Amino acid sequence: MTQPAPAQYKTTNWRDYNSALKARGSLLIWLDPAMQWYAPACGKPGRQHTFSDASIQFCLSIKVLFDLAWRQAIGLVEGLIKLAGLDWRVPNYSTLSRRQQTLTVQIPARRSTAGLHLLIDSTGI
Structure with missing residues (x-):
């Protein structure tokens, strides 16, 4: 058979075809300046966390998403923060490694009347 x-x-x-091929390589990472990057004081004795769980989760997400080593992930996050015009410090690799063991992943949701931005990735990243 x-x-x-x-x-x-x-x-x-061809114009639409070329635009579609270029769009496949587009990368947008939004950093919300209102995000709580640094951990609030918890009132417990001992040294307090410097970075919030959200900042640790963001750094670990970048590491896993791009399959990076610890220091490479830190470098990429530093670059993204700089491009966003923010003056946030980035946790070092030992902080990320230690905190990932106890991190509870949270995906926050905010109610909005303006609509929802939804990203669907089909490139296999």
Whole structure:
């Protein structure tokens, strides 16, 4: 039994085709300046956490998303924060490594009447 010949497509809208290929490589990472990057004082004895769980979660997400080593992930996060125009410090790799063991992942949701931005990634990252 023979296989049917694969379909042949002829591109007639090169401008749209090129734009679609460029959009596949687009990367947007939004950092909310209202995000609580530093941990609030908890009132317990002993040294307090410097960075909030949200900041640790963000750094670990970048590390896993791009399959980076610890120091590479820190460098990328520093670059993203600088590009966003924020003056936040970034946790070092030992802080990230230690805190990931006890981190409870939270995905916060805010109610909005203006709509919802939803990103669906189909590139396999």
